[in-house]
Amino acid sequence: MQRRAQLLECATEMFAERGYHETSVAEIVDRLGVGKGVFYWYFSSKEELLAEILRGSSLDLRRRQQASIRDIADPMVRIEIGIRTSMQWFYEHRKYFALFQSAANIEPFASVARKNSDVAIADAVRHIKDAIVEGQIADQDPEMLAQAVVGVIEKLTRVYIFDRDEPADRAADATVSFCLNGLCRLSPIPVS
Amino acid sequence: MQRRAQLLECATEMFAERGYHETSVAEIVDRLGVGKGVFYWYFSSKEELLAEILRGSSLDLRRRQQASIRDIADPMVRIEIGIRTSMQWFYEHRKYFALFQSAANIEPFASVARKNSDVAIADAVRHIKDAIVEGQIADQDPEMLAQAVVGVIEKLTRVYIFDRDEPADRAADATVSFCLNGLCRLSPIPVS
Amino acid sequence: MQRRAQLLECATEMFAERGYHETSVAEIVDRLGVGKGVFYWYFSSKEELLAEILRGSSLDLRRRQQASIRDIADPMVRIEIGIRTSMQWFYEHRKYFALFQSAANIEPFASVARKNSDVAIADAVRHIKDAIVEGQIADQDPEMLAQAVVGVIEKLTRVYIFDRDEPADRAADATVSFCLNGLCRLSPIPVS
Amino acid sequence: MQRRAQLLECATEMFAERGYHETSVAEIVDRLGVGKGVFYWYFSSKEELLAEILRGSSLDLRRRQQASIRDIADPMVRIEIGIRTSMQWFYEHRKYFALFQSAANIEPFASVARKNSDVAIADAVRHIKDAIVEGQIADQDPEMLAQAVVGVIEKLTRVYIFDRDEPADRAADATVSFCLNGLCRLSPIPVS
């Protein structure tokens, strides 16, 4: 349905710009120039709308990641391509980025956000384990490494791509460089 | 002021658990078993309360960081100690962590959060520049490196210390290892 | 809009009887047997509601005055008809009278009330100037004379028409008699 | 008591400037630099305070009027002096003037205001009756004439003395001139 898509897009934009709580249903339908009834025809509640946005967009991101990696054998390259694909996707869907970040801190969406994050981490863990098996990465907790990589991705995306509106390349180069270095050493450096 | 401190603490807890918007002034004073007026005797608004919490706690964190680093000459060690101190502080003040993260996504606090973050980044940038001068870190954009380090800190803090309630050590070890590796290489690894 | 008119009327009555501050939005909608939301569907605030009432009613009064005077050449007669028309209108809209009087003493409406009053005075001044030119009134400050006339109108309206619920005639006769005498002397009487 | 007088004066000023409802007890005691307890030591309520102000000041005004008239035999001169004295008093106590006017429109004070006004009118009526007996004023309803005179006094006081801050003379001259003319004619002018 065209209307449904319009609502989804319009709401995404407004949630991203002004926040979920700060955006009322009335404002969403006003911007679209339709009545309130339309909203409740397509969505059972405001909450469901955000859940839907979250679900749809993280699905899209994951599909893109998997497509970009499909034919690559080397796990380190899969990691690198995964990083670049994610950041390019965030660049192209900047509005979703803000939503992802803030949803994690809004009670009813925390679990959805958690689930999405778990899936992304699980994907990364797989590559890291492969790399450990192949001796490219030292034998550390793969999940922690995956989380670290995601942490860098998210931070540089927020600061350079989202806040400062740069194209994705520079931040992606830095992320790849930092993370591959962080991962690659065969043994952790000694702690003082 | 005992009451003021009680309100601050109680509100911090509730904001951290359930979110700023999801916590009403009525609930805060109810939990304390006092009248609504008490709240507005000590704070001019709910907004001011959160701003106060943010201000106070980030000041405390920064003081702790600076105290822990004061007498250390080697910039790489300063970075490591900085990471460990931050994560230990977050462990001891888990409730503030959630607040820092979510405040960044709530309109009236975004600028405060931004300012706090800028200060933290500026501190880290100083150490990184020193390390670059001393040849310990390759000559890359120091701010980007600082952001990457902070990204790892925040992510591992959230997942292991905040969500899973682990003590700070394990996550801090991993963060230090990952970041020092990420920073240390004399030249960035070639990008595919 | 039926509802809007109901709210306007109901609020006018209650404001007149009990005062603006003493009448709550809750009481207005309760008396109408509707929900609180209805009020804010039609008016953006309680303040705007009173402003609206003031605007609408003083416009109506002025229209009535001008219609009653339109075809009258003699300025003294215009003044007399103006007095009678005003008092008749106040009799027919007794509730507005109290509102006009009290609005002048409520901060946010003082300027509106002032403006309304200025318009009324300007109208009267025109007639008085005409009468001075024609030699019917001695050459005194026309604005002061106009204010004096309005003072008499307001006082007798309040006491006899509003407080004591008399029809307008007796008070209007007295007002006309007093004012035309007050105005007419060719020279002011000597001051002791 | 000094404190009591301070409270009375301070409150009068603030009520006059900003209105009764718009001035809180907290603001009154703050301006005096004392605690809230002081207020409730001297007055049982905010309402009682205003009632007290009203009572005291109208008593003072009346005393002044009576003193100024005591030895004057001619009723017309008594009226004139009464007008001048009132307006001079209002000039010297401008803050009370606003209070008198607005109190009439605040529910719990309407009756006090009414009573004060009744006393003033009764005084004027006495002089007017005397003048009628002596043939200086035509035989009309003396109360209506008194109300008319008071209406002029109040209006010119408000506009010229209170709003525009002029000294009392000019407005008083005009009031006397207008009212004595309005009163003096032996027969009311014919009504069209």
Added chain:
DNA sequence: TATGAATGAGAGTTCATTCAT
């Protein structure tokens, strides 16, 4: 006498949601 923290009813306002049309 005086303080000022505490109370709590009640104010104005918002907004997700419903439903007759």
Added chain:
DNA sequence: TATGAATGAACTCTCATTCAT
């Protein structure tokens, strides 16, 4: 499908008043 008036619970905030100290 669509409208938009209506609902009413919940919200933030105010303030006259009380009372332990």
